[in-house]
């Protein structure tokens with residue numbers, strides 16, 4: 001069963017066919033992945049309902065529906081988040097930003113944190129999880145994504161205020177009072193259509209494109225709002241594409257409100273997050 005599912009996924013050029021076949025099987029049977037692999041190796045059969053469900057999910061995955069949409073969940077920074085149509089699936093590389101955020105918020109008394117472009121709430125919830133004393137607000141423009149963020153706040157039991165609206169005008173009552181702004185904005189250059197069908201066909205367009213040929217229109221606009229929200233000495237962290245590791249820091253320097261503008265690589269060594277301190 002696993003071997004046949006892996007072959008189907010391999011033929012469809014799914015990047016990690018065996019792992020996906022195992023995760024889908026574990027999802028259908030309702031046990032952890034190592035256990036489902038053990039049962040498959042022992043030749044334990046699925047019942048008819050499980051078998052039908054599994055074949056259906058493997059077919060959908062072969063059609064390049066994101067794995068996380070099929071299981072309904074994404075692991076992110078130690079949290080189990082609900083995801084599906086209408087919301088950006090959180091990525092492992094964004095955990096780099098979370099680590100920098102935890103470092104910035106740790107040691108501050110009741111740090112005030114605003115996460116712009118919250119999506120599923122991934123960053124906002126991860127920061128609250130790691131720094132429980134922080135007050136965290138998430139802001140997301142898409143009603144569909146906002147609904148997922150509200151759901152994830154309930155699911156994780158983390159006390160984060162999820163707001164819906166344009167992040168470029170967010171937090172009017174917080175101006176000059178925020179210790180840390182995190183942001184994973186849309187940053188793909190216009191016209192640079194993602195190759196992976198999972199991204200191109202399933203992540204919402206509003207989550208992907210940065211609004212200009214270099215993809216930096218929205219990231220720069222988010223940084224401008226962050227400069228109004230942050231107190232002097234407050235920290236901004238913005239994720240970016242691996243091609244923007246010099247251009248985004250240069251754009252922040254040009255705003256003339258930041259000091260100590262530095263860029264940070266993700267775990268694969270690619271430029272990923274710009275950090276800046278409000279003057």
Ligand SMILES: C[S@@+](CC[C@H](N)C(=O)[O-])C[C@H]1O[C@@H](n2cnc3c(N)ncnc32)[C@H](O)[C@@H]1O
Nearest residue numbers: 088090117118119140141142166167184186207
């Ligand atoms: C790349 S996704 C990041 C989502 C989440 N922070 C994460 O890291 O998984 C960008 C998010 O920004 C949202 N967005 C786009 N324009 C926005 C705006 N003007 N104000 C607030 N959110 C916006 C999109 O809907 C999407 O959820």
